[in-house]
Amino acid sequence: MGVSLGGYIAGDDHSLEWLKIVETDPPEDTGYTPSVDALVLGRNSYDAVIGFTPYPYSGKRVIVLTTRPADSKHGETFYNGSLEPLLETLALEGVQRVYLDGGNAVRQGLEAGVVDDLTISTLPIILGSGIALFERGLPQSRWTLVSSRSFESGLVQATYQRP
């Protein structure tokens, strides 16, 4: 998840334009293409990613959680429903390790208790208002810091595991 200082993950208009402040040429290797069986993205995250050149999930199975299916550009599919039944379906197909991105998708994963690793990439910006990363009254949970690193762009990336 990309978050701002203070935890907002999008502006008031759901805009993700601010993510561009850490775009560099060539792109920094922030581990953006994880080694997983599938990626499940929220619609806003997908709309942001689809604008990236090169498309970072080329060759990966991508499922987009959305009520508004769109044209598939790289083989991605669209799923209108909640996360848990989707993960159950995927598990039956042998999909074990899923990467979640997007506030809503990650919150659903945390609520369902299916998140093993959590990577939070903090960008050097205060948005001041907008959509909070965890705003829905999640249960309190402790995590174990596995690693943290920073990038020239000012990104600070920390990875946590369930204790």
Add this chain to the structure above:
Amino acid sequence: MGVSLGGYIAGDDHSLEWLKIVETDPPEDTGYTPSVDALVLGRNSYDAVIGFTPYPYSGKRVIVLTTRPADSKHGETFYNGSLEPLLETLALEGVQRVYLDGGNAVRQGLEAGVVDDLTISTLPIILGSGIALFERGLPQSRWTLVSSRSFESGLVQATYQRP
């Protein structure tokens, strides 16, 4: 500022109990005693700090922003008012460099544009609900990452400057 994953700085009851998850014996040297002329703390931060052993601000000038003055235990004084006039008064006394702690104090400093450096210490916990670090509709602002480091306790500390 100590923040949780997702940016909440206190639980729903304003509790700072969760800060204890990174307490170690002996304490980690997280630079908790900064080299400044004075410290201005919000009341909740002060109430948390006053319970620490040893008291981390021994020998420092400490001013507590509060509407409910308390007994001074280490020479700290109490100020019932907003941050900017306090900083103006301090500047007349030659106090140049002030350390702010507490959500309300830091927000007032950011609104007034007097924050040069910002240190955010992220603890490995999701609070899920509570008080957000920057919830008052601050203007959007870019920052420059100066340094980041992590500690055995799972604390990730990042320091930013105004560009």
